[in-house]
Amino acid sequence: SQTIHQWPATLVQPVGSPLSLECTVEGTSNPNLYWYRQAAGRGLQLLFYSVGIGQISSEVPQNLSASRPQDRQFILSSKKLLLSDSGFYLCAWSVGESGELFFGEGSRLTVL
Amino acid sequence: GQNIDQPTEMTATEGAIVQINCTYQTSGFNGLFWYQQHAGEAPTFLSYNVLDGLEEKGRFSSFLSRSKGYSYLLLKELQMKDSASYLCAVMDSNYQLIWGAGTKLIIKP
Numbered sequence: 001s002q003t004i005h006q007w008p009a010t011l012v013q014p015v016g017s018p019l020s021l022e023c024t025v026e027g028t029s030n031p032n033l034y035w036y037r038q039a040a041g042r043g044l045q046l047l048f049y050s051v052g053i054g055q056i057s058s059e060v061p062q063n064l065s066a067s068r069p070q071d072r073q074f075i076l077s078s079k080k081l082l083l084s085d086s087g088f089y090l091c092a093w094s095v096g097e098s099g100e101l102f103f104g105e106g107s108r109l110t111v112l
Numbered sequence: 113g114q115n116i117d118q119p120t121e122m123t124a125t126e127g128a129i130v131q132i133n134c135t136y137q138t139s140g141f142n143g144l145f146w147y148q149q150h151a152g153e154a155p156t157f158l159s160y161n162v163l164d165g166l167e168e169k170g171r172f173s174s175f176l177s178r179s180k181g182y183s184y185l186l187l188k189e190l191q192m193k194d195s196a197s198y199l200c201a202v203m204d205s206n207y208q209l210i211w212g213a214g215t216k217l218i219i220k221p
Contacts (some may be wrong), residue, residue, distance in 0.1 A: 043116075043199070043213040044155075090154055099143055099203040103154035 002027035006091040006104035013111050019064075019078040021107050023091030026072065031093040033074040034101065035066055038088040050074060086111045114138045116212035118200050123218045124190055132185045132198050132215045140205020146174050146185045147199040149214065155199055159185070187217075195219045 006023040025031050035047040046059045048066035056066050067075045091104040115137045124130040143162040147155035161167055161176035173186040197214040
C-alpha cells in the first residue's frame, strides 16, 4: 500500500533562518507531488508541484523553493524565513490526472 | 478569476442532518472533491463528483449541478467525531485543484 511521510511535524524557527521540510512517498511510482501551505482559517494554497524528477512548477512568488532529487522525494526549502512563512505545510501525492490527493501528516512552522 | 465559495462555519446537533454548500466559478471543470480535515491534521478524501447527481457513501452524500456551479455535502446521523472542517475543491481545465477556504462544522450534543 502507498504511504506518505513528511517531517519534521513541528518546528519553531527565527526570522532569517533556513528551512528544510522533507516528504517521501512509498508504494507508488512516478507520483505527482505537491507542497501546500494552509494559513490559519484559510484554504489550501498550492506552492509547488512536480510531475517528475527535476520538474518543479511554482504557483506563487515567494522566498521558498522546492526540489525533487528522487522520484518519491520532495523537499521544501528556504534560505531566509519570513514571519509570513508561518503556517501548516502539507505534502501530497496523486497519480496521473486524478484529483484525489493523499496528504502527509503536515508540518507546523512557526517563525518568530 | 477562479473562485470557490462555502460558508465559514456551521453548527449542528448530534444525530441531526447538515448540508454544506459549495459554489464555484472556474476555468473549466474536471470534477469536484470534498475533503474532511480535523483540527491540526491533514485533509482526507471524502467524495468525488464529475457528473450531475447525488453520490452516496454511507452517512455522507455529495451532490453536483454543473449548470449551476453548485455542490453540497450532506452528512446524516451526525456524530461528535464529524466535527471538522470540510473543504470543497474543483479541478479546472488544467487538472489543477482550486480549493475553497473550508467550512468548520461544530457538532453540539
